[in-house]
Amino acid sequence: xxxxxxxxxENTWCVRVFTGRDAHGKRSYINQTVHGTKREADxxxxxxxxxxxxxxxxxxxxxxxxEYLDVWLETVVRPSVRQRTLHSYDEALRLYVRPNFGRLxxxxxxxxxxxxMLVKLRDRGLSPRTVRKAHEVLRNALEQxxxxxxxxxxxxxxxxxxxxxxxxEREERQTIGVEAIGxxxxxxxxxxxxxxxxxxxxxxxxxxxxxxxxxxxxxGDTVQVNRVLVDVERREMYFAPPKSKKSRRSVVxxxxxxxxxxxxxxxxxxxxxAAGPGWEDQGLxxxxxxxxxxxxxxxxxxxxxxxxxxxxxxxxxxxxxxxNASLLLAAGEDLKVVSERLGHSTLALTADVYAHVSRGMQxxxxxxxxxxxxxxxxxxx
Numbered sequence: 001x002x003x004x005x006x007x008x009x010e011n012t013w014c015v016r017v018f019t020g021r022d023a024h025g026k027r028s029y030i031n032q033t034v035h036g037t038k039r040e041a042d043x044x045x046x047x048x049x050x051x052x053x054x055x056x057x058x059x060x061x062x063x064x065x066x067e068y069l070d071v072w073l074e075t076v077v078r079p080s081v082r083q084r085t086l087h088s089y090d091e092a093l094r095l096y097v098r099p100n101f102g103r104l105x106x107x108x109x110x111x112x113x114x115x116x117m118l119v120k121l122r123d124r125g126l127s128p129r130t131v132r133k134a135h136e137v138l139r140n141a142l143e144q145x146x147x148x149x150x151x152x153x154x155x156x157x158x159x160x161x162x163x164x165x166x167x168x169e170r171e172e173r174q175t176i177g178v179e180a181i182g183x184x185x186x187x188x189x190x191x192x193x194x195x196x197x198x199x200x201x202x203x204x205x206x207x208x209x210x211x212x213x214x215x216x217x218x219x220g221d222t223v224q225v226n227r228v229l230v231d232v233e234r235r236e237m238y239f240a241p242p243k244s245k246k247s248r249r250s251v252v253x254x255x256x257x258x259x260x261x262x263x264x265x266x267x268x269x270x271x272x273x274a275a276g277p278g279w280e281d282q283g284l285x286x287x288x289x290x291x292x293x294x295x296x297x298x299x300x301x302x303x304x305x306x307x308x309x310x311x312x313x314x315x316x317x318x319x320x321x322x323x324n325a326s327l328l329l330a331a332g333e334d335l336k337v338v339s340e341r342l343g344h345s346t347l348a349l350t351a352d353v354y355a356h357v358s359r360g361m362q363x364x365x366x367x368x369x370x371x372x373x374x375x376x377x378x379x380x381x
Contacts (some may be wrong), residue, residue, distance in 0.1 A: 003045050005038065013041035024185045065109060066102035068150070069093055072141045082240060087232045089137050096121055096134035107151060111158035116139065118164040122367035128166035135165060174315035175323040176201065180328070185256075187310035193302050195264035196286050197320065198257040199223070204342050205251065207317050211294055212239055213285040215265070221258050223251045225343065231296050247343035261285070325354055 006014040016030045034041040044221040063071075072094075078086055100117040101109060114135075121131045139156035146154050155161070176266065177186050188197045216223045226248060242248050253261075257281045264285070271289050272279045280291035287294060296317070303317050321342070322340050328338050339350035 003049050005045060008033070011036055013038065015041055015045045015048060017045070017052055019052060019325055029360065040218075063106055064102065065104050065106050068106045069098070069102070069141055069146060072144055076144055078320060083230055083238075084232050087235070088133075092137045092143075093135050096126075096130075097138050108156050109142070109151075111155045111160045114156050114158075114161045115164045118161065118166075122164075122166055127167040131166050132168060135161070138170065173322050174313055174319050175326045176312070176315075176320070177323075180310070180312060183310040184306070184312060187306045190309065191302055191306050192267075193286065193299060195257070195260040195285050196299065197303075197306065198260040199253070200317065200320035201324055202254050203251045204321050204328075204338075206243070206321060207296060207299070209242065209247070209343075211284075211286055211296070211299075214283045215285055216283060218261065218285070221253050221255075223253060225249050229293065237293050237295070242343070244343070244345045246340075246345050248341065249340065249343050251341055269341040322354075325350070329354055 002018055004014075006016060008014050013034045013036075013297040015034055017030045017032075019028045019030055032044065032048065034044050034236070046102060073090060077089055081089075094219075097117065100120065101113050101134070103114065117138075118131060118135060121134060133157060139154065142151065142154045142156050144376070145151045184197075188194045189195070195213075196210060199205055200207065201215075203210075203223060205223070205225065206228070208230065209225050211231075212227045212229040213223065213225075217226060225242060227239050228242055228247075229237055230240050272291065275290045276381075278290050280287070282291065284291070288298070299317060304314075307314060325338050325342055328341070329335070335350060338354075339347050342350065344350045344353075
């Protein structure tokens with residue numbers, strides 16, 4: 001029996017479609033109520049049969065959004081991303097998505113519920129970036145539900161939802177300019193992690209890359225970036241491969257950074273003697289006073305003190321990397337060289353991230369063209 005029309009009352013029909021047998025051999029059906037004439041009910045039956053025969057018939061899942069998200073995180077996200085990314089996904093779902101409609105049935109989520117969630121998050125005063133992040137994670141989760149034939153379409157992709165997303169303006173990054181380098185270095189020189197700040201500012205390494213460096217990774221004036229230190233809050237730290245293929249790279253450091261590393265190694269040898277048997281020897285460049293891995297929370301405390309001593313505005317440690325790129329580009333360095341030093345996956349990424357600096361490069365290019373015109377005899381009238 002492929003399908004049935006069952007009369008339930010005046011102008012009310014039950015459309016039943018056989019979908020196969022379950023794991024126990026029991027017949028499975030989809031039942032749908034149609035209010036209208038028998039012809040209209042028959043048309044609905046034919047449509048469902050056609051969807052079934054072409055693999056487009058979706059059996060509405062009985063699981064809740066919470067139950068589905070648990071499975072999605074464990075079977076789809078965990079095997080494919082790093083621990084830090086998994087943590088950020090889990091946090092976005094826990095704080096913003098689950099409280100709004102986690103208990104709803106997965107099949108009952110509509111664009112209206114998703115839009116309502118976004119409006120609530122905006123009304124709470126959350127930043128546009130946070131609201132868009134919550135939407136992105138939910139959209140990705142529901143996209144997998146579509147691929148698994150659990151729902152026919154993704155409610156987080158509708159035009160209604162996109163209109164509710166807040167606009168994000170490019171953040172104005174705080175960086176250390178040429179005029180502030182002297183003050184920053186003078187203050188940083190008094191800090192135990194002076195060499196760390198130099199490697200970030202003059203090498204452009206990511207903090208996670210610098211904290212994973214071993215002394216064997218430094219050869220002469222060149223640093224080999226081969227791994228990162230993954231530090232997720234309240235979890236055990238561990239080493240992992242770099243972010244991308246191009247993140248594995250060699251970076252030549254200037255003299256100021258090399259000299260800072262030499263002094264740092266001398267000081268580390270003194271700390272090692274003072275710690276005695278308590279020293280945790282892992283061959284790392286940047287450690288605690290007893291050789292343990294450095295948590296980024298620890299380095300943030302040091303960085304705040306350096307900025308305060310240098311009378312510089314608050315910025316993130318990661319902004320030292322941005323400072324490196326901005327300084328090089330402002331000095332006229334080739335964009336491709338800067339991209340390679342940063343370990344960006346594409347040249348376009350570098351150009352997009354540092355568009356504010358590339359404006360100055362455009363202006364310098366215009367001046368060069370003017371000079372070429374003058375060399376050629378100027379404009380003819």
